[in-house]
Amino acid sequence: xxSVGLHLPTLSVQEGDNSIINCAYSNSASDYFIWYKQExxxxxxxxxxxxxxxxxxxxxxxxxxxxxxxxxxxxxxxxTQPGDSAVYFCAENRGTGRRALTFGxxxxxxxxx
Amino acid sequence: GAVVSQHPSRVICKSGTSVKIExxxxxxxxxxxxxxxxFPKQSLMLMATSNEGSKATYExxxxxxxxxxxxxxxxxxxxxxxxxxxxxxxxxxxxxxxxGGETQYFGPGTRLLVL
Numbered sequence: 673x674x675s676v677g678l679h680l681p682t683l684s685v686q687e688g689d690n691s692i693i694n695c696a697y698s699n700s701a702s703d704y705f706i707w708y709k710q711e712x713x714x715x716x717x718x719x720x721x722x723x724x725x726x727x728x729x730x731x732x733x734x735x736x737x738x739x740x741x742x743x744x745x746x747x748x749x750x751x752t753q754p755g756d757s758a759v760y761f762c763a764e765n766r767g768t769g770r771r772a773l774t775f776g777x778x779x780x781x782x783x784x785x
Numbered sequence: 786g787a788v789v790s791q792h793p794s795r796v797i798c799k800s801g802t803s804v805k806i807e808x809x810x811x812x813x814x815x816x817x818x819x820x821x822x823x824f825p826k827q828s829l830m831l832m833a834t835s836n837e838g839s840k841a842t843y844e845x846x847x848x849x850x851x852x853x854x855x856x857x858x859x860x861x862x863x864x865x866x867x868x869x870x871x872x873x874x875x876x877x878x879x880x881x882x883x884x885g886g887e888t889q890y891f892g893p894g895t896r897l898l899v900l
Contacts, residue, residue: 704887715789715818715891716829761828771817771887775829 680688695745702764791892808879814859815881823876
């Protein structure tokens with residue numbers, strides 16, 4: 673079936689560097705995408721979202737880029753901090769008006785001090 | 786705002802018993818809540834969509850008679866794992882939609898261990 677997946681299972685960066693986490697999706701009907709951060713033993717925490725009519729959206733230290741042509745989503749974290757260490761999931765809805773989400777497999781971000 | 790709680794945070798039970806997990810939206814009304822299951826080092830898998838006042842919609846492969854969902858009010862959904870077995874041990878997470886929005890806000894999760 674259609675799914676959302678990630679290229680890198682683990683990403684290790686130095687504190688202060690920028691991080692880029694990538695995600696590929698396959699459901700062309702999806703029109704809403706979200707990035708979540710999950711720390712060990714906790715529920716996912718909303719980071720940023722983007723609709724399919726946009727290709728870029730910025731938040732505080734985070735930017736999400738959407739390339740619908742190649743069905744690719746990325747999360748950029750500026751000046752990565754130790755507190756950013758967690759597993760990051762991309763998620764997509766299942767089409768217009770469908771609120772259920774499909775989650776990608778996750779990328780673990782490790783920030784080295 | 787948009788805080789979701791779960792109770793209990795962790796539970797250990799014997800095989801064959803039933804366990805109820807509560808999901809509450811604390812500062813907003815949620816007509817729709819979702820239940821997910823997450824095994825170690827894996828992603829979240831949607832189990833069912835819970836709609837206030839109506840029957841839950843289950844994902845393919847999820848047994849509705851084993852995972853009973855009740856969404857009795859706009860702030861509470863419960864998941865009951867009936868006749869739990871060791872293979873049901875997992876991290877169960879709920880989420881809720883605030884109003885007419887699309888952003889799902891997640892609870893802290895419930896760790897279930899079935900002995």
